[in-house]
Amino acid sequence: MMTKIVNSWNDFDPLKHVIVGRADHSCIPPEEPATSEKVPIDSTMRGMWGPRPLETVEKANIQLDNLVKVLTERGVKVDRPEPLQWNQPVITPDFRTGSMMTCMPPRDTLLTIGSEIIEAAMSFRCRFWEYLAFRPLLSRYFNEDPEFLWSQAPRPRLSDKSYKHNYYDERISLEERLVRTANKDFVTTEEEILFDAADVMRVGKDLFIQHGLTTNRKAMEWFKRKYPDMRIHAVNFPGDPYPIHIDATFVPLRPGLIINNPHRRLPKEQRVIFEKNGWEIVDAAQPAHTEPPPLCYSSVWLSMNCLVLDHKTVIVEASEVHQLEQMDKLGMNVIPVAFRDAYAFGGGLHCATADVYREGTCQDYFPKQDFDDVTRV
Numbered sequence: 563m564m565t566k567i568v569n570s571w572n573d574f575d576p577l578k579h580v581i582v583g584r585a586d587h588s589c590i591p592p593e594e595p596a597t598s599e600k601v602p603i604d605s606t607m608r609g610m611w612g613p614r615p616l617e618t619v620e621k622a623n624i625q626l627d628n629l630v631k632v633l634t635e636r637g638v639k640v641d642r643p644e645p646l647q648w649n650q651p652v653i654t655p656d657f658r659t660g661s662m663m664t665c666m667p668p669r670d671t672l673l674t675i676g677s678e679i680i681e682a683a684m685s686f687r688c689r690f691w692e693y694l695a696f697r698p699l700l701s702r703y704f705n706e707d708p709e710f711l712w713s714q715a716p717r718p719r720l721s722d723k724s725y726k727h728n729y730y731d732e733r734i735s736l737e738e739r740l741v742r743t744a745n746k747d748f749v750t751t752e753e754e755i756l757f758d759a760a761d762v763m764r765v766g767k768d769l770f771i772q773h774g775l776t777t778n779r780k781a782m783e784w785f786k787r788k789y790p791d792m793r794i795h796a797v798n799f800p801g802d803p804y805p806i807h808i809d810a811t812f813v814p815l816r817p818g819l820i821i822n823n824p825h826r827r828l829p830k831e832q833r834v835i836f837e838k839n840g841w842e843i844v845d846a847a848q849p850a851h852t853e854p855p856p857l858c859y860s861s862v863w864l865s866m867n868c869l870v871l872d873h874k875t876v877i878v879e880a881s882e883v884h885q886l887e888q889m890d891k892l893g894m895n896v897i898p899v900a901f902r903d904a905y906a907f908g909g910g911l912h913c914a915t916a917d918v919y920r921e922g923t924c925q926d927y928f929p930k931q932d933f934d935d936v937t938r939v
């Protein structure tokens with residue numbers, strides 16, 4: 563009896579099976595070359611590291627468990643990772659750092675492309691072993707699904723050569739950060755392949771990959787060689803001073819429709835492929851909150867970090883009233899789910915999940931290619 567377990571080509575076809583992360587044992591990692599950026603200078607998190615307060619872990623797990631319940635009630639099968647004791651140092655021949663982080667956001671670690679799941683080549687030293695939390699699941703999929711392709715991108719060494727020395731100078735103004743984003747000047751070098759899975763937007767035959775703090779050009783070249791029959795696009799959002807992950811910036815809701823963070827608009831010349839192929843890009847609604855929750859690395863734009871269940875149904879964080887309303891106006895049935903207590907552990911509803919199975923096949927959503935596409939790698 564053949565069992566097909568893994569299949570997903572985009573973020574909008576009917577979701578049938580998903581991984582939802584866990585917050586257990588999560589730590590705030592010590593500063594390291596790739597991460598010091600995300601802690602604002604005046605934040606109480608500055609210089610702080612170690613296990614997250616237990617009551618916050620418990621609250622996050624309550625909301626993660628509730629998400630599982632909502633999904634299960636709608637017929638979506640849910641698997642969970644096995645958290646490690648994250649409060650252990652990571653020591654390799656090339657570096658040492660004081661602790662690991664979490665397995666709350668599987669979206670950063672696992673990238674599903676068709677019947678393949680790739681363990682990403684992540685740039686944070688504290689996330690070096692994170693994939694181990696998902697190994698029991700991937701091992702089971704491998705045993706049960708004869709078509710499942712289990713892959714790992716080349717393991718990065720994350721030596722000092724992988725980062726620009728002194729990139730994070732505390733005196734850098736916000737304006738200077740924006741100049742750097744526009745110039746595609748990021749903390750990582752091109753020494754080795756580096757990417758977080760959450761920087762990859764999957765739209766059938768096309769992968770749109772954000773070039774930013776967590777993903778470099780070499781990764782895009784790797785994708786191009788790995789998938790010669792797919793089209794790889796490099797996108798960049800100059801309005802984002804901290805470009806980490808595409809899923810609070812540029813989010814597809816269904817074929818032909820994307821919501822784009824209005825502070826991080828896709829530049830005109832990079833929009834051509836969408837325009838020529840009849841896609842509509844609309845500004846996402848404003849977040850309902852002016853600040854992220856305490857001890858959170860992510861921005862208030864987790865408001866748009868939604869989980870699409872099918873072309874007409876989307877889960878949105880319950881307090882994000884403007885985003886809920888916009889989804890409704892865009893013709894989506896909206897399921898509000900409280901999730902802010904989980905944000906600090908690695909992000910929103912999309913971050914906290916990773917696709918295992920969506921119905922559908924690899925479609926060409928961008929058949930018109932008779933123009934100069936500046937995004938094409």
Ligand code: ABU
Pocket residue numbers: 760806807809810859860861862863864908909910913
């Ligand atoms: N993991 C998504 C975070 C993006 C943001 O902070 O806006």
